[in-house]
Amino acid sequence: MVQAEMVEAMEFPLLANQYGVHGVPHTTINDGKGNVIGAVPEEHLLAEIRRVVGG
């Protein structure tokens, strides 16, 4: 149910632009439905995932 992809932003600039990536790391959830900027603690990422998919 969970897939995670590291994307090298310089090699895929169109995708990075699509999600408004200005700094790294920048994590998008389900194609931009959620976003987390920075290397955040596990709970913080989880809170954003919850906001997007519920539960």
Added chain:
Amino acid sequence: MTLLNDNVTQQVREVFQQLKEPVHILFFGQKANCDYCDETRQLVEEVAALSDKLSVEMYDLQDDAETAAQYHVDKAPGLVIAAKEDGQIQDFGIRYAGIPSGHEFTSLIQDVLLVSSRDSSLSPQTRDYLKSLKEPVYLQVFVTPT
């Protein structure tokens, strides 16, 4: 010419002493419009040679479209860091798009160690929540090598 110098090779070899279970890397390249496919392929081959717990298979995004679709790989160079149990590939959903160089080389090595340990190291609360998921979660982490 090798991409990893003797110093790095030695360090990775030492770190790989901690490898527990086998790890299998699937590499996806493409023939045209891929600036870093050749380098990434070479990098992965050099890394895989540093432990007998590591294996690697090379695919082409177009020629092996079915395998690419099966693993949801749509970018080249693309990597899947998977587990291998009794010859069977076990997908943990871990992907790389682009060359894992610079800082990201460390991430690659850490991912190999993580998959080899078969332990996500996530908290029990996180694991419980993820088990209860009713729709898929697709995370993309944008990074740069520097």
